[in-house]
Amino acid sequence: MASNPLSYHHHRLRExxxxxxxxxxxxIFINDPISPRSTAQALLGALSLPTSTTTSMxxxxxxxxxxxxxxxxxxxxxxxxxxxxxxxEEGCTNWSGPNDTGHYNESxxxxxxxxxxLYSFLHHSNSNLSQVTRFVIVVERAERLKDRxxxxxxxxxxxxxxARIDLAIIFISSRRWDDxxxxxxxxxxxxxxxxxIPTKEACVAYLCSMFQSCQTQPNLPLNPYHPALEGMYxxxxxxxCDTCFPFTNDPDELxxxxxxxxxxxxxxxxxxxxxEQGKGNSNLxxxxxxxxxxxxxxxxxxxxxxxxxxxxxxxxxxxxxxKPSITAALEQLYPRSSNAQDWAGANKPSPEALGTIFPxxxxxxxxxPRVDAAVKEKLAxxxxxxxxxxxxxxxxxxxxxxxxxxxxxxxxxxxLDEKKRKRRxxxxxxxxxxxxxxxxxxxxxxxxxxxxxxxxxxxxxALLEENDNDDDFRPFKIDFSIPGEYTDMEVSRVGVCATIxxxxxxxxxxxxxxxxxxxxxxxxKSGVSYDVVLxxxxxxxxxxxxxxxxxx
Numbered sequence: 001m002a003s004n005p006l007s008y009h010h011h012r013l014r015e016x017x018x019x020x021x022x023x024x025x026x027x028i029f030i031n032d033p034i035s036p037r038s039t040a041q042a043l044l045g046a047l048s049l050p051t052s053t054t055t056s057m058x059x060x061x062x063x064x065x066x067x068x069x070x071x072x073x074x075x076x077x078x079x080x081x082x083x084x085x086x087x088x089e090e091g092c093t094n095w096s097g098p099n100d101t102g103h104y105n106e107s108x109x110x111x112x113x114x115x116x117x118l119y120s121f122l123h124h125s126n127s128n129l130s131q132v133t134r135f136v137i138v139v140e141r142a143e144r145l146k147d148r149x150x151x152x153x154x155x156x157x158x159x160x161x162x163a164r165i166d167l168a169i170i171f172i173s174s175r176r177w178d179d180x181x182x183x184x185x186x187x188x189x190x191x192x193x194x195x196x197i198p199t200k201e202a203c204v205a206y207l208c209s210m211f212q213s214c215q216t217q218p219n220l221p222l223n224p225y226h227p228a229l230e231g232m233y234x235x236x237x238x239x240x241c242d243t244c245f246p247f248t249n250d251p252d253e254l255x256x257x258x259x260x261x262x263x264x265x266x267x268x269x270x271x272x273x274x275x276e277q278g279k280g281n282s283n284l285x286x287x288x289x290x291x292x293x294x295x296x297x298x299x300x301x302x303x304x305x306x307x308x309x310x311x312x313x314x315x316x317x318x319x320x321x322x323k324p325s326i327t328a329a330l331e332q333l334y335p336r337s338s339n340a341q342d343w344a345g346a347n348k349p350s351p352e353a354l355g356t357i358f359p360x361x362x363x364x365x366x367x368x369p370r371v372d373a374a375v376k377e378k379l380a381x382x383x384x385x386x387x388x389x390x391x392x393x394x395x396x397x398x399x400x401x402x403x404x405x406x407x408x409x410x411x412x413x414x415x416l417d418e419k420k421r422k423r424r425x426x427x428x429x430x431x432x433x434x435x436x437x438x439x440x441x442x443x444x445x446x447x448x449x450x451x452x453x454x455x456x457x458x459x460x461x462a463l464l465e466e467n468d469n470d471d472d473f474r475p476f477k478i479d480f481s482i483p484g485e486y487t488d489m490e491v492s493r494v495g496v497c498a499t500i501x502x503x504x505x506x507x508x509x510x511x512x513x514x515x516x517x518x519x520x521x522x523x524x525k526s527g528v529s530y531d532v533v534l535x536x537x538x539x540x541x542x543x544x545x546x547x548x549x550x551x552x
Contacts, residue, residue, distance in 0.1 A: 026160035029190035142171035260340035401448035412462035
C-alpha cells in the first residue's frame with residue numbers, strides 16, 4: 001500500500017488528494033464501510049507524495065480510538081504537525097512552541113493558540129516565503145468522537161474557521177455522516193467522499209498486485225511466488241473471492257487469508273513437478289513441517305524450464321480439494337483466533353492430496369509406474385488383518401456394486417442338477433444398420449453402485465457355498481445334508497452384521513441410506529478398489545474375473 005497507495009481505492013480518493021493540493025474545503029468526510037484503515041493508509045500515502053512548489057503541506061494522522069481525551073487529541077495533532085517526537089530522556093514533553101513556554105493542551109482556546117503559533121513558526125522558518133503553508137488533519141475512526149468527545153465534534157468541523165489559518169480536517173469513518181451529525185445544524189456540511197464496496201474484479205486485481213510485489217526472480221528455482229505460477233494464483237484468487245465474499249469484502253483480509261492458504265494450495269503442483277523431474281518423493285518427506293509453507297528455500301524445484309501449467313481438469317480437482325479449507329481459514333483468521341503462519345502449519349496438505357489431484361500418483365492406480373512395491377505393501381497391510389469373513393464381505397460388496405442386479409441369478413444361481421449357471425455369452429453377427437441412442441458405459445468406469453443389504457448377503461452366501469470348503473474354518477464338525485444349509489447359518493449370524501458395521505466405520509463400506517430410515521433395507525456401496533479385491537480374491541481362491549459381469 002505504501003508503494004502504490006491508490007492502486008485499489010476508487011478515483012474519488014484521488015480526487016480528494018487533488019483537492020488538498022489545490023484549494024481544499026475546510027471539512028471533508030470520507031465514508032468507507034469496508035476498510036477505513038486501508039483508506040487512511042492510502043490517503044496518507046498520497047499526502048506523502050511530492051506536492052507543487054506553491055504549497056508546503058503538513059499533515060498529521062490521529063486515531064479517535066487512541067485519543068480518548070481532549071488532551072491526548074490536542075497533543076497528538078500538534079506533535080504530528082510539528083514533527084515532534086516525545087523522548088524518554090527529555091521527560092516525554094510535548095511540543096510547547098518555539099521557545100518551549102507554551103502549554104496548548106489545557107483547553108480548546110489553548111489548542112487554537114497552539115495551532116496559530118505552529119502555523120506562524122513553520123511559515124517563517126520556510127526558506128521560500130512565497131509558498132502557502134497548509135495543515136491537513138486526518139482523523140481515523142471519527143465515529144468514536146461522538147461517544148468519547150461529543151463536545152469537540154463541532155469545534156473540529158469548524159477548526160479552519162476558528163483558527164483562521166489554511167487548514168483542512170478529514171474525518172474517515174465506516175459510518176455515515178448522518179449517524180454522527182451534531183444536532184441543530186451546528187456543524188457545516190462536509191465535502192462527501194464515498195468509497196464504493198470493492199467488486200470481485202477489483203479484489204482479484206488487488207490480490208494479483210500483492211502477488212507481483214512478492215514475486216521472486218524468474219531465474220530462481222520454482223517456489224510458491226515464482227512468476228511461472230502467476231496464472232495459477234489468478235485462478236486461486238478468483239476461487240478465494242467467490243468463497244469469502246459472503247463474509248467479507250475487505251481486500252486486506254482476503255490478502256491475509258490468501259497468504260495463509262496459497263503455499264499449501266500450490267504444494268501438490270510443486271510436488272508433482274518434482275516427481276516428473278525424476279526426484280521422487282525423497283525431498284517431499286524431508287521437508288520441515290512448519291517452515292516449508294512460508295520459506296521459499298524449502299519449497300524449491302530446481303528445474304523450472306520443464307514446468308507446464310496444469311490442465312483445466314487438474315485445476316478443477318485442486319479447487320474442489322482446497323475450497324473447504326478456504327472457508328475454514330477465514331473462520332480462524334478473520335477474528336484473529338490464529339495467525340496465518342500457525343494456521344498454515346496446522347492445515348498443511350495431507351499426503352493424500354497429491355494422489356487426489358493427480359490420480360496417476362495413487363497407489364491403487366492400475367497404470368501407476370512410479371509407486372514401488374514397498375508402497376503397495378504398506379497400502380495393502382490394513383486388509384491383511386481382516387478376518388476371513390470380512391474379506392468375503394468385501395468381495396461380495398464389490399460384486400454387488402459392479403454387477404447389475406438382474407445378473408445375480410445367472411452369475412450365482414444353481415439349476416436342478418446343482419450345477420452353477422454360467423454367464424451366457426451371446427455373439428451377434430455385425431449388422432449393417434447403426435444403432436442410435438446412448439452408449440452404455442461399463443460400471444467400472446462409472447464407479448461403485450449402491451446395493452441393498454439383502455442382495456449382498458445373498459451373494460455372500462453363494463461365495464461361501466462355492467469357495468469356503470476348508471473344514472478348518474468351519475466352527476463345528478457338522479454334516480449338513482441340505483445344500484446351502486451351512487451358508488444360510490453363517491450369513492444369519494450376529495457376527496456377520498457386526499463385521500458389516502465395523503467395515504462401514506472403517507470406510508471400507510459406505511452406507512448410502514440414512515441410519516434413521518426404518519422402511520426398506522439399508523443401502524451400501526463398496527469402498528475398496530479393484531486391486532484390493534483382486535488381492536483378497538487370490539488369497540481366498542475366488543475366481544473374481546468369472547464373477548464380474550463386465551470383467552476388467
